[in-house]
Amino acid sequence: MPDWTGAKREEIQIPARDGASLRAIVYGPGTGTPGPLLVYFHGGGMVFGMAEAFEVGAKVLTEQLGCTVVSVDYRLAPESVFPTAGNDAWDSLKWVAENASKLGADPSKGFIVSGASAGGNLAAVAAHEAADAKLSPPLTGVFLCIPFLVHPDAVPEKYKPHYNSWEENKDAMILDQRGMLWFFDQYKVDPTSPLGSPLIWPSGHKSQPPTYFQICGMDPLRDEGLIYESILREECGIATKMDVYSGIPHAGMDFLPMHSVAAKALVDMKAGVEWLLSQKP
Numbered sequence: 001m002p003d004w005t006g007a008k009r010e011e012i013q014i015p016a017r018d019g020a021s022l023r024a025i026v027y028g029p030g031t032g033t034p035g036p037l038l039v040y041f042h043g044g045g046m047v048f049g050m051a052e053a054f055e056v057g058a059k060v061l062t063e064q065l066g067c068t069v070v071s072v073d074y075r076l077a078p079e080s081v082f083p084t085a086g087n088d089a090w091d092s093l094k095w096v097a098e099n100a101s102k103l104g105a106d107p108s109k110g111f112i113v114s115g116a117s118a119g120g121n122l123a124a125v126a127a128h129e130a131a132d133a134k135l136s137p138p139l140t141g142v143f144l145c146i147p148f149l150v151h152p153d154a155v156p157e158k159y160k161p162h163y164n165s166w167e168e169n170k171d172a173m174i175l176d177q178r179g180m181l182w183f184f185d186q187y188k189v190d191p192t193s194p195l196g197s198p199l200i201w202p203s204g205h206k207s208q209p210p211t212y213f214q215i216c217g218m219d220p221l222r223d224e225g226l227i228y229e230s231i232l233r234e235e236c237g238i239a240t241k242m243d244v245y246s247g248i249p250h251a252g253m254d255f256l257p258m259h260s261v262a263a264k265a266l267v268d269m270k271a272g273v274e275w276l277l278s279q280k281p
Helices: 051-065 084-098 118-133 157-162 177-187 222-235 260-279
Strands: 008-015 021-028 037-041 068-072 111-116 141-145 211-218 240-249
Touching (some): 008 068, 037 084, 037 118, 051 068, 084 111, 084 118, 111 260, 118 141, 141 260, 211 222, 211 260
Parallel strands (some): 037 068, 111 141, 141 211, 211 240
């Protein structure tokens, strides 16, 4: 794990709507100068994972971009089923927005919600909730890494010709179709609910901020990310940036640290977040 000597790393508790308390870790540059704010949700299929999963990324963003990063430990299945994680994500984002100055951040310099895999789903859900509720301060960017965005049973008819990775990569390394179905079963996700499939959000996507994507080519989730990026860019006129790692399985940048893509994805992440920060009004 990274050495946080001289920097800020502290655990906090975030209240959820039902009275629960959500653990989160705040990472900061330790300079005392408020910088951009980024809220992060870890991956793990809504079943496993922890806030510390993003420590390497947080180190880059705090040291090199001066960000304050809040990594949230939302509640996990099977103890907490759908839509608990989605609700926790929105509750966390609202609380962080309300308490940004206490956390040492200045969201006027940039306010980004982000997540990987299942956490990408939560980031997308929270971003849409924020747009509908006109969250203040507003989000200025979204970072979605290998996100789960739509249940295979809920893919809109018009996009089905472009939704091929679910079958093409059904036997892929790290995450296969069988694994995804197991995660769905543990979380008890409702395929038709936008809280499970944010790609079908009822109010649409035109109020979304600029969005940065990282997508893996050998991932069953590949095409939902590509479809969503196309919707934002082509149908909604939203600025997007995307890095695609051809031939790499889901979360290969994390599970294959010996592969060159691990280092490249980290460099790309910094550039992607810098791009998001440059897009803010």
